[in-house]
Amino acid sequence: MDQLLSSAAEFIKTSDVLIITAGAGLSVDGGIPDFVDVKKALPEISHLGLNVFEISNDIIFMNDPRFAWGVYGKRMDDYRKASPHEGYYILLRWCLAKKDWWVYTSNIDQHFLRAGFPKERVVECHRSLYEFQCSVPCCDDVWDGRDVKVDYDEVTLVVNGDIPRCRHCGDAARPCTVLAVDSRWLRAYTEEQEEL
Ligand SMILES: [Zn+2]
Numbered sequence: 153m154d155q156l157l158s159s160a161a162e163f164i165k166t167s168d169v170l171i172i173t174a175g176a177g178l179s180v181d182g183g184i185p186d187f188v189d190v191k192k193a194l195p196e197i198s199h200l201g202l203n204v205f206e207i208s209n210d211i212i213f214m215n216d217p218r219f220a221w222g223v224y225g226k227r228m229d230d231y232r233k234a235s236p237h238e239g240y241y242i243l244l245r246w247c248l249a250k251k252d253w254w255v256y257t258s259n260i261d262q263h264f265l266r267a268g269f270p271k272e273r274v275v276e277c278h279r280s281l282y283e284f285q286c287s288v289p290c291c292d293d294v295w296d297g298r299d300v301k302v303d304y305d306e307v308t309l310v311v312n313g314d315i316p317r318c319r320h321c322g323d324a325a326r327p328c329t330v331l332a333v334d335s336r337w338l339r340a341y342t343e344e345q346e347e348l
Contacts, residue, residue, distance in 0.1 A: 222309035225302025240267035
């Protein structure tokens with residue numbers, strides 16, 4: 153194992169270009185539960201026996217937006233409480249010493265950006281929880297939702313008042329992140345980034 157690690161370190165050290173690929177594991181290290189395990193990520197509603205496909209789909213934001221927004225409001229809060237750990241800063245230091253570099257991540261917590269990685273160098277292939285779009289969608293607009301706080305019941309995860317709404321048509325908004333079942337996600341920006 154030690155030999156494998158030192159040869160990996162040697163490759164990283166002597167390379168001109170670095171491409172970082174990061175999935176749920178990097179976030180889990182920062183205290184963010186993997187959403188695929190619904191029972192662990194959302195213990196409040198484990199008694200409902202819902203799986204990830206039943207709470208992560210594009211229809212729920214139209215059919216049951218107050219529950220959908222309770223679940224995603226809770227997720228946004230959980231992610232806000234966690235900060236990018238030291239690993240992100242080490243990776244940034246390595247990247248800045250290279251001729252060229254990119255980050256490709258499926259994580260939607262924006263921790264690479266919060267740690268100081270420039271947005272144009274980070275491909276978020278599932279985009280992020282903190283950008284919003286229309287649930288329909290009525291148009292291609294995506295807007296910043298970082299400061300949006302959702303007021304939900306801590307036990308049922310149902311929103312108490314109103315939900316975040318599309319600023320164009322007034323229908324339910326939703327995070328601009330690809331859901332487990334999703335034909336309404338606005339993917340244009342992510343595809344442009346992937347092309348680069
Ligand atoms: Zn709309």
